Every structure is written in C-alpha cells, then in structure tokens.
Amino acid sequence: EVQLLESGGGLIQPGVSLRLSCAASGFTFSNHAMSWVRQPPGKGLEWVSVINNSGHRTYYADSVKGRFTISRDDATSTLYLQMNSLRAEDTGFYYCATVPFGVFTNYYFDHWGPGTLVTVSS
C-alpha cells in the first residue's frame, strides 16, 4: 500500500525559510516522479513543483520559482521542499503526490499524502 507522510509544517514569520519532508513507502520510490501541490485553507488546489525520477529535472510554478527548491533522496525514499523567503500567500496545506511514471509530460497524481499545514504570519 502506497503511503506518503508529509512533515515540517508550522507557524512561521514572513521572510523565514522552512523545509518540508515527505516520507514515502509501499512502492519503488526511485521509479516515480514526485510533486508538491498546495491548498490555501478553504481554497482550491495549486500545483507547486515536480521532480523526475532521477532528480535531474525539476519544474516550478511561477509563484514559487526562485524561492522554492524540490529535491529527493532515493536512499531514504524522501521528497523535500525547501521554501525560502516565505510570504503570507504561501500559507496552506502542502501535499506531496506521486506521479505514476518516472518522467513527466501531461502527468497526474495517483496518490496523495494527508498534507502538512504551513502558516506564514507575523
């Protein structure tokens, strides 16, 4: 059974950095691209970033490009999201999600974690 568990969220001040983690199990992590999707409380889903199975290709939403960095550690089956220069508009639930293949073109998300809440406020 695929399991994803995000951690690292919390209440932080604007301008601060935070790193989210997603522990994966129940599938061969190194075979899959992985992604982060976020959702402000009470609002819709917003794709944030994706990384291919080798970790050599990454893409970001314009709203986070240059501030966020996605990475992966296949040895520990862990996905990361380093978030710098955080803003109030970055507040939301952050979900990690699996892509059903290793590379991406017109991809989708077949498994999701329960999410971790990031609140950016002074």
Place this chain on the structure above:
Amino acid sequence: SFELTQPLSVSVSLGQVARITCSGEALPKRFAYWYQQKPGRFPVLVIYKDSERPSGIPERFSGSSSGTKATLTISGVQAEDEADYYCQSADSSGAHAIFGGGTKLTVL
C-alpha cells in the same frame, strides 16, 4: 497562460446524474484528470486520461472530453459523493500541471 474553468457549484438530487464541466484551451491536446476532495481530506484521483477509472473507484464515475471541454459524470449520485471536484491538465510544455478552480457538488 493556460487556465481550466469549472462551475463553482453543481446541485443534484440523490440518485440522479451529475455532470461537472471543465473548460480550457489546452484540452484538445491534453488529457483531463479529475480528483474528489471531501472536507478535511486529501484529494483522490477518480478519472485519469479523460475517461479511465482507477481501481477502487465506483463505476458510476465516468469521464469524457471533446474539444475544449472535459466532463465528469456521476450516474446515480450517492450522498457520499458530495465533495469538491477538481479537474487537472497541463500547459503547452506538459511539465506544468494546472488545476481548475474546483466545483462543489451538493447532493439534495
């Protein structure tokens, strides 16, 4: 920029057919995907590649796509189907995922 447009809300009586639409200029060249999200829960994939249903998803969920519009159809709506539904596709590069704004399905 590529956008996907969904109605804010759809209401349907118990046992009837619900149709949720998703419009976007990219859809003639890209697949549409659909997710169900219940309050306080993470999204669940219910349709992929326009019309394919993942294992474990009830047969009453189906999808179709024609031109710039994709449609999620729920036949014989159950009370448990009340949820937010999101369509998803990709931009011209295929590397940037795009979500629709979401549709709240209310079962009367």
